[in-house]
Amino acid sequence: MRKEHTRLLLNGNHAVAYGVRLAQAKVIPVYPITPQTPIVEKISEFQARGEMEVELMTAESEHSAMSACITASLTGVRVFTATASQGLMLMHEMLHYASGARTPIVMANVNRTIGSPWGFWPDQTDSLAQRDTGWIQYYCEHGQESLDTVLQAYRVAEQALLPAMVVHEAFYVSHALEAVEVPDQTIADRYLPPFDPPHRLDPEIGESWGNTVNQDMFHRHRHDLGQAMERVPGLAREADAEYKKLTGRGYGIIEQYRCDGAKLVLATMGSMAGTAREAADQLRSAGVAVGLLKVKLFRPFPTEDVRKALQGVPKVMVLDRNFAPGTGGFLHQELKAALYGMENAPSVHGYLAGVGGTNVSPANILELAQAALTEGPAANSVWKG
Amino acid sequence: MLQFVVQGRGGQGAQRAGEILANLFFREGKYVQAYATYGGARRGTPVSSFIRVDDKPIRLRCDIENPDIIVCFDPSLLNAALLKGTGAHTLVLINSAKPAGFFSHLGNFRAVTIDAKSIAQANGLGRIVNSTLVGAVVGLLGEPGIDALTSVVADMSPVKQTENVAACLDGFRLVAQGGALHVAG
Incomplete structure (x- = not known):
């Protein structure tokens, strides 16, 4: 099939904007x-x-922006917003509301350190701290993937009726100019049908949301939400496969890179997967059987896929550019x-690397891999730089 | 892979200089990756722009620790952290009216100075020195061609296209033809 696209030099954030344009989001509170x-x-x-027919609303806070997203989505239109760090923190209450109201909002979050102290550095703690809010979460390595x-997130979110977060890191992805293939609108239209939810806020229909319920109704609602989340890995696999048929690009919900016969697998998410790929190649060239497991879909966690990928692998080394005090790397x-x-099951070595945005080079990863190959695993994450 | 670090202060155009170089090599058909980081997000605080150029896709997502070229917009930014990964192979282009030998005590690298501030002012650009400095960089590299560069500079100048192209050409010519430029190392 002919690949129909335009090749542009875009940073990761602008690549996201092109994705939103292709999805033809109609309301964007920001x-x-x-x-x-x-x-x-x-x-x-x-x-x-x-070039885009959209209601772009500026709100007085991120909390209000997310509130507007939920209401707009409930009227049956495609909604987008974007935030980072402190903004995501302020949205927290409404993130739970969005999943509870079953609104398939897609939001981009650019990972940035959370104050205090103040900073603008790449660190995934902001979005990972929202892992229990009922949002689907995807972590991206580069602008093209974002x-x-x-587009994939809209497709999955609207099928599962759950909100989805597309996440990439500050600077290394958000501000990195790279060649990006922007699919033609016809491709996006074939991939993503118009959003037409079974229920919506419409005076003609007369439906309402957010009513007070009894315990049994609440219980059933949470159970339904859980079942919707359980469908997501399958939907996401299918969405990725269909996307690949149309564009030639697919990522999987996890990716295994050079894992055949590996005695050590590096596991990470987001931009560090790129650097780890380089490190795995260098180790393979030096005769050390090392592979990479990139976790792209983090919520729901692809447990089944991960277990299959790590079957027979003796050791896994996790690189976490994020940190929860008291529990470690997510x-x-x-x-x-x-x-x-x-x-x-493999022994799991958890290393905190790049927390706060510190640099992690291939040489650093080679050193960590040597440590993992010689050390025994610790129960808790270990600070490594 | 060719790796550049452009170091400036917020408001000087270091980020835009990185974008100009990225666009230039992208148009030449190369794979590029260029990003900037800024600690303070305000004028006057240090801004670093990192540019990688290669013939194959670039996978690294980390800082450039061993640059081939450093473009320094302000000599006060020539500190140990910036110069740590430099060596005899590294070319350090400094915006300064002083001779390059003035900076040779800072390390074992090839220093080149150019008075980009005066060139920018002579061209009516105030303290925006990025167009002059990218001209000098391409002059030092010897590739891609100056016409390709001036076309990118013209396209990417939000205002004063003619002045930016003129300053870029001045920077290029000083290097290519040997002008009031100082080389040491």
């Missing part, structure tokens, strides 16, 4: 925040040039839980 701002700036340019994932925690009870 409260701009660094380093997310270029996403909504570009959308504003699209609107000003008449654009492609916005991926480390999740991976340990996912492997619990598995026969011949």
